[in-house]
Amino acid sequence: MIPKIASGIAGLDELTGGLPENTMTLVYGPPKTGKSIFCYQFLRQAVADGDLCSYLMTDYIQSQLEQQMMVFDWFIHDYIQDKKLYVIDTASGSVGAMQKETKNMMISSPQNPTDIASKVIQQLQDIYQQTRAFRSILDSSTTLFAFNSPILVIRVLKSYIMRIKMAGGTGIITYTEGTAETEIETMLKASVDNIIYLDSETITIEAMAGLRQESAGYQITDNGIVVG
Amino acid sequence: MAAEIEGRRRTYIPMLDEMLGGGMPAGTSMLFTAMPGVASEVFGCQIIAERMRNDGDVSFIYTNTRTPVEIEHVFHRYGWDLRSALDSGQTFFVDSISSMMGMPAIGKYEIDDFKDSEKVVAEAIADIAGGTAVIEDVSTLLDSIGVDQTFDMIEGLNEVARSNDVNMIYLFTRWNYEKVMLGRLSQLVDCEVKLFSVEEKVVYRQVFAITKSNWIEASGTKIFFEVLEPGGVRVFIPKLLVTGPYNAGKTTFAHAIAPDTVSVERQTFELFPTTVGLDIGHLDYKGFSADVFGTPGQERFDLLLEPLGREAIGTFIVIDSTKPETFVRAKEMIRMCRTEAIPKVIIANKQDLPNALSPDEIKKKMALWEGVPIVPVSATDGKGLSEALDTLFSLIYEI
Numbered sequence: 059m060i061p062k063i064a065s066g067i068a069g070l071d072e073l074t075g076g077l078p079e080n081t082m083t084l085v086y087g088p089p090k091t092g093k094s095i096f097c098y099q100f101l102r103q104a105v106a107d108g109d110l111c112s113y114l115m116t117d118y119i120q121s122q123l124e125q126q127m128m129v130f131d132w133f134i135h136d137y138i139q140d141k142k143l144y145v146i147d148t149a150s151g152s153v154g155a156m157q158k159e160t161k162n163m164m165i166s167s168p169q170n171p172t173d174i175a176s177k178v179i180q181q182l183q184d185i186y187q188q189t190r191a192f193r194s195i196l197d198s199s200t201t202l203f204a205f206n207s208p209i210l211v212i213r214v215l216k217s218y219i220m221r222i223k224m225a226g227g228t229g230i231i232t233y234t235e236g237t238a239e240t241e242i243e244t245m246l247k248a249s250v251d252n253i254i255y256l257d258s259e260t261i262t263i264e265a266m267a268g269l270r271q272e273s274a275g276y277q278i279t280d281n282g283i284v285v286g
Numbered sequence: 287m288a289a290e291i292e293g294r295r296r297t298y299i300p301m302l303d304e305m306l307g308g309g310m311p312a313g314t315s316m317l318f319t320a321m322p323g324v325a326s327e328v329f330g331c332q333i334i335a336e337r338m339r340n341d342g343d344v345s346f347i348y349t350n351t352r353t354p355v356e357i358e359h360v361f362h363r364y365g366w367d368l369r370s371a372l373d374s375g376q377t378f379f380v381d382s383i384s385s386m387m388g389m390p391a392i393g394k395y396e397i398d399d400f401k402d403s404e405k406v407v408a409e410a411i412a413d414i415a416g417g418t419a420v421i422e423d424v425s426t427l428l429d430s431i432g433v434d435q436t437f438d439m440i441e442g443l444n445e446v447a448r449s450n451d452v453n454m455i456y457l458f459t460r461w462n463y464e465k466v467m468l469g470r471l472s473q474l475v476d477c478e479v480k481l482f483s484v485e486e487k488v489v490y491r492q493v494f495a496i497t498k499s500n501w502i503e504a505s506g507t508k509i510f511f512e513v514l515e516p517g518g519v520r521v522f523i524p525k526l527l528v529t530g531p532y533n534a535g536k537t538t539f540a541h542a543i544a545p546d547t548v549s550v551e552r553q554t555f556e557l558f559p560t561t562v563g564l565d566i567g568h569l570d571y572k573g574f575s576a577d578v579f580g581t582p583g584q585e586r587f588d589l590l591l592e593p594l595g596r597e598a599i600g601t602f603i604v605i606d607s608t609k610p611e612t613f614v615r616a617k618e619m620i621r622m623c624r625t626e627a628i629p630k631v632i633i634a635n636k637q638d639l640p641n642a643l644s645p646d647e648i649k650k651k652m653a654l655w656e657g658v659p660i661v662p663v664s665a666t667d668g669k670g671l672s673e674a675l676d677t678l679f680s681l682i683y684e685i
C-alpha cells in the first residue's frame with residue numbers, strides 16, 4: 059500500500075485514494091481551469107490536518123491568497139499567525155524587496171532562480187526542524203517560464219522537487235498548458251511523479267503510482283473544485 | 287593573517303585572501319560556482335563593496351537576474367552603501383534585465399539583446415581600468431545565448447580585463463549541467479571557488495573551497511561560512527559532537543582525535559572518572575578544522591544535548607562494543623541531540639576487548655540505522671581513528 063494524503067479536493071480522493079505521500083504532482087491545463095483553486099484546497103487541507111506548508115507564489119501575494127481563499131469561506135489567518143505557512147513571494151517585485159523578510163515570509167524575484175532556491179532551502183531547514191511531513195505548493199511554474207530560459211526553469215524545478223522530497227514533503231506544481239515548447243512540457247512531466255490535467259470540465263489523472271489513467275467530471279462551485 | 291603581497295588585490299572574503307596569498311593579482315578572473323541553494327550573490331557584493339570602501343576601487347555590476355533596484359536593496363541589507371557610490375560614479379550597472387522585464391533600464395549601459403552582451407560589457411571594462419567587474423550570472427547567459435557563445439564571451443572579456451588590470455568576478459549557479467561543460471568553464475578563469483552545502487536531507491551549513499588557482503596551489507581546504515545581514519560572509523569553525531552512553535569511551539576517543547582536549551571529570555564510586563562537563567578540543571585533519579565537543583553520558587546531563595546537537599555538523603556516537611544493553615540508550619541520545627538530520631558515524635569502541643561485538647553484529651542489533659556506518663575502534667590503542675575521521679568527513683563533504 060502506498061501511503062497517501064488527502065488532496066482537499068472534494069471527490070478526487072474517492073478516485074485516487076489521495077495523493078501519494080512524499081511525491082510531486084503536476085497540476086496543469088489551459089488558463090482558468092481551476093489550477094490555483096486546486097492549490098487553495100490543497101492548502102486548506104494542510105490547515106485542517108495541521109501540516110506545515112511551503113508556498114512559492116509567483117502571481118499573487120500572501121494577502122491576496124488570504125482574500126481569494128476567503129471567497130470560499132476558507133480561513134488561513136490563524137494558520138499564518140501560527141507560523142505554519144512558509145511563503146516565498148516572487149510577485150511583489152521591487153516593492154517587496156524593501157520589506158523586512160522573516161523565515162515565514164521571504165521575497166524573491168521570478169528571474170532569479172538562484173535566490174529562490176536559496177530561500178526555499180532556508181525555509182526547508184526550518185520546516186525540517188519541526189516535521190518530516192509537510193506540503194508544498196508552487197503556483198505557478200508558468201511565471202518562471204516567462205522570465206527565464208525554459209531549460210533553466212527545468213533545471214530549477216528539478217532541484218526544487220528533489221529538495222522538497224528529500225525533506226519529506228508532498229507537493230504540487232501548477233503549469234499552464236502551452237506556455238512552453240512541447241519538449242519542455244515533456245521534460246516537465248518527466249520531472250514529477252504524478253500528473254493531473256484539468257480542462258474546465260474533466261479532471262484526468264494522467265499518471266500516478268499504482269493507478270491507471272482515470273477521468274471524471276468536475277465543477278468549480280462555492281466549495282471549490284468538486285469532482286464527480 | 288598572511289602578509290600582504292605586492293600586487294595582490296584583496297577580496298575581503300575572510301580566509302579567502304589568506305588562502306590566495308593575499309588576494310587576486312590585477313587583471314585576473316575568479317569564478318564562484320555555487321550549488322543551487324547556496325547564496326552566491328553576497329560574494330560579488332562583498333568584494334566590490336569592501337574594495338570601494340577600503341581601496342577606493344571603481345567597479346560595475348553586470349546583471350541579468352536581479353534588477354538594479356533589487357541589487358541596491360541587497361547591498362543595503364548587508365550594510366553596504368551602494369547608493370552614494372552610484373551617485374558619485376564610482377560604480378555603475380550594466381543592466382541586462384530591465385528591458386527584458388519591460389522596465390526602463392537603470393545604469394550607464396543597458397543591454398536589450400543578450401547577443402550584444404560581450405560588446406557592451408567589454409566597453410564597460412575599459413571604463414574601470416584597475417577596478418572590479420561583477421558578472422551575475424553566468425547560468426542565465428549559458429541558457430540564453432548557448433554554451434559556446436557564453437564561453438567565447440568570457441574568454442573575450444577576460445582578455446579585455448587583463449589589458450585593463452580589471453578583476454573579473456563571475457557568479458554561476460551550478461544547476462544540473464554536464465560535467466564536460468563545467469570543466470571547460472573552469473578552464474576559462476584564473477581561479478575557481480566552489481560554494482556548496484554540507485547536508486543531510488536539508489542544507490544546514492555552507493562551505494567554500496578554492497578548487498583552482500593559477501597563481502597559488504589550491505589546497506581544497508573547506509571553509510565553513512555563514513551570511514549575516516548586516517555583515518556579509520563570515521567564517522566559522524564547525525563543531526563535531528562526540529556522544530554515546532555512559533562509560534562508552536567518549537572522553538578517551540575525544541582525546542585520541544584531538545589531543546589538546548580538556549575534560550572536566552570526577553571520580554565515581556567505582557573509582558573511575560566520569561565526565562561532568564564537556565570535553566572540548568580542537569582538531570586539524572587533512573585540511574579540515576573543527577572543534578570537538580564530547581558530551582557526558584550520564585542521564586542527568588541530557589539537557590546539554592539539544593543545544594550541542596543544533597550546532598554540530600557531524601556526530602560520533604561512541605558505543606562500548608562489549609555492552610549491547612547500552613545500545614538503546616545510544617539511540618535515545620541521538621534523538622535528544624537532534625542529530626538525526628546530520629551525518630553520523632557509530633564508533634564501535636573497545637574492540638581490543640575479547641568479548642567485543644563485531645561491527646556486523648552491532649549493525650544487526652541496531653537495525654534502526656541501516657545507512658549509518660559503523661567503524662571498529664580501540665580508543666585506548668589509537669586504532670581505527672583515521673578510518674573514523676575519514677568516514678565522517680566523507681559523509682559531511684560528500685567526497
Ligand SMILES: Nc1nc2c(ncn2[C@@H]2O[C@H](COP(=O)(O)OP(=O)(O)OP(=O)(O)O)[C@@H](O)[C@H]2O)c(=O)[nH]1
Nearest residue numbers: 532533534535536537538560561583636664665666
Ligand atoms: N579496553 C578499552 N577500554 C577503553 C577504551 N576506550 C575507553 N576505555 C575505558 O573505558 C572507560 C571509560 O572511558 P571514558 O572515555 O571515560 O568514557 P566516557 O564515555 O567518556 O564516560 P562518561 O563521560 O562517564 O560517560 C575508561 O576506563 C577507559 O579507559 C578502549 O578502546 N578499549
Ligand SMILES: [Mg+2]
Nearest residue numbers: 536537560561
Ligand atoms: Mg566522558
